[in-house]
Amino acid sequence: MTKFFALALAAVTSTACAQTPATNPMPDGSRDMYVGLGVISGARYQGSHETERKALPVLQVQLSNGLFVSGMRAGVHLARSPQLEFGPLLEWQPRRDAGGEGAQLGGIGNARFSLVAMPLAASSDNRLSGMPVIHGRMQGGGFLNYYLTPAWRLTSSLLYGADNARDGMKLELGVQRLALALGPHHRIALDAGVSFANRRYNMAFFGVSEDDSYASGLPMFDAAGGLKDARLGARWNWAWSPSWMLTSSLQATRLLGSARLSPLVERPTNLTVSTAIAYRF
Template identity: 60%
Template sequence: MKKLFALVLAVLGSAASAQTPTTNPMPDGSRDMYAGLGVVSGPRYEGADSRKTRALPVLQVQWSNGIFISGMSAGMHLSANPTIEYGPLLAIHPRRTESGTGGEIGDVAGASLLPTALRAFAGNPLAGMEEIKTRPEAGAFFNYYLSPAWRLTSSVLAGAGNDRNGVRGEIGIQRLAMELAPHHTLSLSAGLGFANRAYQQSYFGVTEAQALASGNPPYRPDGGLKDLRIGARWNWVLSPSWMLTSSLQATRLAGDARHSPLVERPTNLTVSTAFAYRF
């Protein structure tokens, strides 16, 4: 159980991809559950220059039959081999409004009062862009342990975007919990994100109609490499039931995504901290 207690807890609604907890031998019919609350600060949307701080709900549940829930994702471990993990994966891709968040645009930069041609230059490139609705995604994950401390990870999810044909994937490597001191562990990760043309067009492209409405120049990105990520997570076990978990993730957009007229800052940091309770 100590191994599971040191796992990364997923950030609900963050830009982070779906999480796949490590497998853990458990008695039949049992489960492990963590729930908590904290705060997270990150960009308003992928490539935004401004930031938003919001509440950070934390949830992770794993059952002995391999089913798990981790933040806004869920899946099932199917492998009986302790060095290999694979199975189906489900996730929720959050919506993106003109404000870059899940809320209404309001009066960001007075966008609704400005001439169309000036909206993109008023501090909000998304003003006049079509809202992208919340979408369920389905796919799979595959992880391989190089050693007990190092794990290669990969996942693919399909269904994002208003046309539901966006596909994104990730490959990465993780250094699992290193003990810095009694009750203190540090985990490190790095990875690459990929997306197909439909995903890139939904989140980084500008159609002719959107260009007229927003003032952004038309832009049609191709699929390929989307971003590069590095991250660190520090866990402080306060008691057998309570833990303080904090994380830092740096993301840099790459390829055609980086050159989108919607991108104000290609490199961004997301930081979070939360208390979690083990049931």
């Protein structure tokens, strides 16, 4: 099992914070690719008290030229230092409507993924009812990771282009403990971090304008920028063979700052659990 295989399977992140795979010098023209399928249980949208279960498709690709795809994220590793990782990053922001969040895809290193949101009928107790649809958008930015030791790394990413006006921005900072061995076939990884968002991002996802208040019946709310949430996560990977493994994750995310006070938020702390079988090509 290569170093990349161990680190990629051990990476853990949040629903909102999918990290990049670990970089590793690879022979020219080579690749590492993982596909899988499983299930996930999580909040209908961030801040919802309703839980839904969905199919969990998994995709992660790493090429020798530094290009990678990890779930809804894609980028390029430009650094060749064993301690530093950086490069451009793209991420697809999924659509959010009265049914919640949907249309997502997961990578091996992600702790939150989903395939299709279960549609819910609009009702008086659905706080997204009457709120504008947030359309899917491609966000652009970059990532920077620094290894304190081979097993510990600091992670960061900055993305711009969220919400319908394409002017929402989010900064994610974290620390990861990678590939903690529990025997020859089992790995545990731990993750913690926080995210910050500008006012336009928080207004799109947590704010209620005058028009929104009239349509939804919710009180007006001006969501300020700043600290958005904090997360704790753990991932367990069981490698059955060099090609097959079972990956399971548990993550708790708590809304903070202005986002936590939004009338859209029913429960500030959400728990996400997932498990999937993945195959390495």
